[in-house]
Amino acid sequence: MPVLEVDGLSKRFGATTALRDVSLALNEGEVLALLGDNGAGKSTLIKILSGVVQADAGEVRIDGDAVSIDSPKRARELGIETVYQDLALFDNTDATGNFYAGRERKRNGILGALGWVDDGGMRKETAELLDRLQVNLPKNGAEVGLMSGGQRQAVACARAIAFGERIVILDEPTSALGAREAGNVLRLIKEAPEHGVAVIVISHNMEHVIEVADRAVVLRQGRYVGEERPSEETQEQLVGMIVGSAKEE
Amino acid sequence: MSTAGTAIQRGLGTGSEQGLNLALRVIRVGPALILALLAVIMILASPFFLTGDNLSNLAVQVAPLACLAIGQLFVILVGGIDLSVGSVLALCTVTGATAYGWGDFGGGIITVAVIILTGVAVGLLNGVMLVKGRMPHAFIPTLATLNAARGLALLISDGAPMPGMPSIVTTAGAGELGPIPVPLLIVAGFGLVAYLLATRLQWGRWIYLVGADKEAARRLGIPVDRVIISVFVISGFAAGLAGLITAGRTDAGYPSAGQLDELAAISAVIIGGASFFGGRGSVGGALVGVLIFGVINNGLNLLNVNVYIQLIAIGVIVVVAVELDVLRRRLEERFRTLRGSED
Numbered sequence: 001m002p003v004l005e006v007d008g009l010s011k012r013f014g015a016t017t018a019l020r021d022v023s024l025a026l027n028e029g030e031v032l033a034l035l036g037d038n039g040a041g042k043s044t045l046i047k048i049l050s051g052v053v054q055a056d057a058g059e060v061r062i063d064g065d066a067v068s069i070d071s072p073k074r075a076r077e078l079g080i081e082t083v084y085q086d087l088a089l090f091d092n093t094d095a096t097g098n099f100y101a102g103r104e105r106k107r108n109g110i111l112g113a114l115g116w117v118d119d120g121g122m123r124k125e126t127a128e129l130l131d132r133l134q135v136n137l138p139k140n141g142a143e144v145g146l147m148s149g150g151q152r153q154a155v156a157c158a159r160a161i162a163f164g165e166r167i168v169i170l171d172e173p174t175s176a177l178g179a180r181e182a183g184n185v186l187r188l189i190k191e192a193p194e195h196g197v198a199v200i201v202i203s204h205n206m207e208h209v210i211e212v213a214d215r216a217v218v219l220r221q222g223r224y225v226g227e228e229r230p231s232e233e234t235q236e237q238l239v240g241m242i243v244g245s246a247k248e249e
Numbered sequence: 250m251s252t253a254g255t256a257i258q259r260g261l262g263t264g265s266e267q268g269l270n271l272a273l274r275v276i277r278v279g280p281a282l283i284l285a286l287l288a289v290i291m292i293l294a295s296p297f298f299l300t301g302d303n304l305s306n307l308a309v310q311v312a313p314l315a316c317l318a319i320g321q322l323f324v325i326l327v328g329g330i331d332l333s334v335g336s337v338l339a340l341c342t343v344t345g346a347t348a349y350g351w352g353d354f355g356g357g358i359i360t361v362a363v364i365i366l367t368g369v370a371v372g373l374l375n376g377v378m379l380v381k382g383r384m385p386h387a388f389i390p391t392l393a394t395l396n397a398a399r400g401l402a403l404l405i406s407d408g409a410p411m412p413g414m415p416s417i418v419t420t421a422g423a424g425e426l427g428p429i430p431v432p433l434l435i436v437a438g439f440g441l442v443a444y445l446l447a448t449r450l451q452w453g454r455w456i457y458l459v460g461a462d463k464e465a466a467r468r469l470g471i472p473v474d475r476v477i478i479s480v481f482v483i484s485g486f487a488a489g490l491a492g493l494i495t496a497g498r499t500d501a502g503y504p505s506a507g508q509l510d511e512l513a514a515i516s517a518v519i520i521g522g523a524s525f526f527g528g529r530g531s532v533g534g535a536l537v538g539v540l541i542f543g544v545i546n547n548g549l550n551l552l553n554v555n556v557y558i559q560l561i562a563i564g565v566i567v568v569v570a571v572e573l574d575v576l577r578r579r580l581e582e583r584f585r586t587l588r589g590s591e592d
Contacts, residue, residue: 072468072469072470073470076470084468086465088462088464088465088468088469089462089465090457090458090461090462090465090466090528091461091462091528092457092460092461092528092529093457093458093461097454097458101454101458101465101466101469101471102455102458102466102469102470102471103469103470104451104454106451114450115450115451115452116449116450116451117449117450117451117454138588145581145585146581146584146585146588147585147588148585148588149585151588
């Protein structure tokens, strides 16, 4: 059974139709690329899935159950973590502070009831998580504000993979990175299913899509136009679907 | 200071990671260095500076400012500003005197409660106006209450001091516990609670996160509006404490008290290394800023230096402190670039 099913989603913003009757499925342990030109509806789709925008029509199902994702908080409760292009990182704290931002672990007992945070525990767990995900950062405790673009992206992705219980959505995770930096993030995405999450990734970079994605779905002008297993061979066909010149299946 | 200067220059010049790291560390301890330097100068210049009497006098003098600065710190941490605290301090003393005038209930406890709750109420009003009134910046609601609270204090008191405070209040403002002035104990207690809030409690973490990036905080489920309102309540509470100490020291409701204290508190917080951009600053730093104020005023008094020079000195130090923060941002930018190219 798919982890996530999207059935007949539509969304209008005033006079523009951002999504028309889009259906797709995300399978267990899959990395799904979402392709399309600007205005194809990719952003609207992931905003609906992460609770930022509400669909006008259609249904979202997680593990077969229809769900209503009416806020970002609800999305997180349903196990969906989203990494936007701006990353939503806090420069004034370290990787641990960012991992646990808004969900700080509290101590046991009366101190915990007063809101006393368990710094030691969070730091230890973060070190373990980073180790498990093989993310190398500057020495423990370094502020995220002092990290490079690649390291910041790695922190944001690692946070999503570590805390996302079912689904991680990544919006252009490599667009701002150099080749070597992008490589580290791509590895993280590729290995995400081993950590129990399925991934939806938006990217304009076809090479990166071929490297990490098991399947690519193409949207154009708000509609589903087709899907393909991304590879050297299907690259041209995918590009055709994106720009609308190829014969649609 | 020259070693600090060299480290910063080296950091900017060569851009080596160690150099940058060192420079950033120097900036972080900058305020403490300034304070130490000032203290050394005063110790050398006046034999009276380091006497117990003088230090205790200094502590009592800066106690209200210390309370205001701690409150102001939390507002500045979320990128705000609270201009109202000087006026609120005065209003608190006046409402306290009014309550005392109605009768000495509960051994003065009622008076204390009225003083503190007046501050909390205005703080709450500031926060709610800012957030619910969707005002563009904290400057606006607190500018309004800067005027309104002063006006109300003058109106209630008819523009004149209202003498008489219960003994619990005069103890808070002028009492001593053994050799230690009570106002110092109040500051220490408030400072400790504020320190724990800032460093150990979840709500304090949220204050810092909201200061770093409100939109990100909202997306991660942090109740941003309530966090913002809360820092104004803390600042109002702090103004109430400062009002309590002032009322105790003057044994009166004092409608003209605390004028320009809001600017002194803001200066102290900035001098103490907090960033006006939000998200950075510490209780310890704010108190260091307050002490820099105190040592300058106290020291120059001891040396019989023209009082106007004190104002100029404070002005200079504010500029230096803010420039240090700007420099810090630049160094961090270098650091990122460097890390990026190494990756």
